[in-house]
Amino acid sequence: MKLRRLKLFLVFLVILLVFFSLNKFGINKIRNTIFRVSSPIQEAFWQVGKKLSLTLQVLFEIKELKKETEEVKKMNLRFQHQIIALREIARENKVLRKALNLDLQKPFNLTLANVVSKTTEGDFILINQGKKEGLSQGMPVITAEKILVGRIEKVFDDFSQVSLISNPKITFDIEVLDENEKFLGIAKGKGNLRIQFQFIDKKAQIKKGDTVVSSRLAGNFPPGLLVGTIKTIKKSDVEPFLEGEINPYFKELDIEILFVIKEF
Amino acid sequence: MKKFLILILFFYFLLIFQESFLSHFTLFGRTPNLILIAVFLLLFFEDSTPLTPPFHPSLRSGWVPHFRLENLGISAGFLAGTISDLFSHFPFGIFAFNLTLSVFLAKRISKFFKKSNILAFSLLFLGYFSFYKALLIFENFLSLLFFKKNLGFSTTVPWGLGLSSFFSEISLSFLVIFLVLLLTKKYEIFFQK
Numbered sequence: 001m002k003l004r005r006l007k008l009f010l011v012f013l014v015i016l017l018v019f020f021s022l023n024k025f026g027i028n029k030i031r032n033t034i035f036r037v038s039s040p041i042q043e044a045f046w047q048v049g050k051k052l053s054l055t056l057q058v059l060f061e062i063k064e065l066k067k068e069t070e071e072v073k074k075m076n077l078r079f080q081h082q083i084i085a086l087r088e089i090a091r092e093n094k095v096l097r098k099a100l101n102l103d104l105q106k107p108f109n110l111t112l113a114n115v116v117s118k119t120t121e122g123d124f125i126l127i128n129q130g131k132k133e134g135l136s137q138g139m140p141v142i143t144a145e146k147i148l149v150g151r152i153e154k155v156f157d158d159f160s161q162v163s164l165i166s167n168p169k170i171t172f173d174i175e176v177l178d179e180n181e182k183f184l185g186i187a188k189g190k191g192n193l194r195i196q197f198q199f200i201d202k203k204a205q206i207k208k209g210d211t212v213v214s215s216r217l218a219g220n221f222p223p224g225l226l227v228g229t230i231k232t233i234k235k236s237d238v239e240p241f242l243e244g245e246i247n248p249y250f251k252e253l254d255i256e257i258l259f260v261i262k263e264f
Numbered sequence: 265m266k267k268f269l270i271l272i273l274f275f276y277f278l279l280i281f282q283e284s285f286l287s288h289f290t291l292f293g294r295t296p297n298l299i300l301i302a303v304f305l306l307l308f309f310e311d312s313t314p315l316t317p318p319f320h321p322s323l324r325s326g327w328v329p330h331f332r333l334e335n336l337g338i339s340a341g342f343l344a345g346t347i348s349d350l351f352s353h354f355p356f357g358i359f360a361f362n363l364t365l366s367v368f369l370a371k372r373i374s375k376f377f378k379k380s381n382i383l384a385f386s387l388l389f390l391g392y393f394s395f396y397k398a399l400l401i402f403e404n405f406l407s408l409l410f411f412k413k414n415l416g417f418s419t420t421v422p423w424g425l426g427l428s429s430f431f432s433e434i435s436l437s438f439l440v441i442f443l444v445l446l447l448t449k450k451y452e453i454f455f456q457k
Contacts, residue, residue: 019357045284053288192293
């Protein structure tokens with residue numbers, strides 16, 4: 001009996017060694033094949049899950065939605081006035097840039113991708129575009145509303161693994177926008193769709209609900225992409241900086257179609 | 265061989281269901297890990313007693329459904345781990361190792377408990393769940409120490425920002441487990457009739 005157990009244990013060890021060595025040789029090809037076989041079923045499940053979760057959300061939040069619709073209507077009117085003013089500024093800006101011979105901001109070179117799945121043990125998603133579409137590691141991933149979702153972590157032939165900005169692997173520069181000012185800081189993924197901000201000057205007058213956007217400082221992501229809003233602020237007399245939590249925008253959306261920025 | 269093929273298909277579809285469907289329904293950013301739960305339940309339902317009487321009389325009279333799944337627990341852990349590895353974004357082999365080790369330890373400890381005791385059952389699952397999560401944290405720590413690389417596990421550590429996530433995942437897991445137990449108990453009664 002003991003000999004049989006020892007044999008089983010040794011077999012298990014050998015299999016594990018083979019498994020771990022696969023990380024160096026050929027696992028990407030195997031995973032790509034598995035994803036290719038499973039993606040039609042996964043995409044169907046993703047669609048059904050999304051529709052069902054939206055229906056349930058509407059059922060549970062019908063009272064809140066009524067209130068929110070009223071507020072959105074009021075905000076919409078305010079924004080329409082602002083858009084008119086901004087259009088005028090944009091036109092002036094264009095004329096001035098031309099006069100000063102400055103390059104106009106290049107539009108992003110984008111590739112469209114669908115979400116296939118999201119892992120349970122990590123803040124990763126799988127999208128259905130890969131090397132064949134010219135994607136590579138480190139490319140930013142956004143939504144149609146220019147909300148920052150994450151960055152490509154690993155690329156297979158037909159699929160890519162995306163680290164969400166809430167993944168503990170991701171740290172990037174941010175700007176917290178007040179009505180008149182902006183404050184620089186750092187955002188760090190904490191896992192489970194949570195993001196922490198750090199290193200914001202203690203004197204900064206930031207408050208709950210302020211908008212957070214990506215900054216051009218480290219060059220990881222294009223500047224001005226929407227990240228989220230300030231959820232909590234932790235002030236301490238001992239610490240020289242402010243820290244707290246960000247409520248990411250991508251969490252609010254049920255993401256399905258994404259864009260990979262190939263050049264920025 | 266047939267039962268292993270069934271298990272592979274079962275875990276494959278369970279994983280697809282979890283990652284593509286269930287991920288839309290989160291509580292504090294977490295969904296129950298169905299693979300972890302399924303492996304534990306298989307371990308719990310397994311029975312290595314001979315087919316001829318006497319069976320465990322305590323099992324028949326208890327609230328636990330009785331199935332004949334001879335020694336499937338550890339093999340199920342290994343198969344489920346391998347399938348999770350194929351779909352995962354982490355180094356291949358991590359989940360196969362973690363699940364097999366967690367099931368092996370749970371099986372060892374379960375010998376000291378009566379399966380029909382609901383408190384023992386709950387404690388065993390809590391231990392199994394925490395051990396599995398602790399292994400992920402430990403592996404991430406080793407990776408940071410030796411390779412300076414964060415594996416990126418969203419580990420539900422029971423402190424700091426992870427407190428609510430840890431409790432939400434464990435509560436959701438217990439909910440799923442008791443739902444499955446209830447259903448399987450009814451299913452068994454149906455067949456006895």
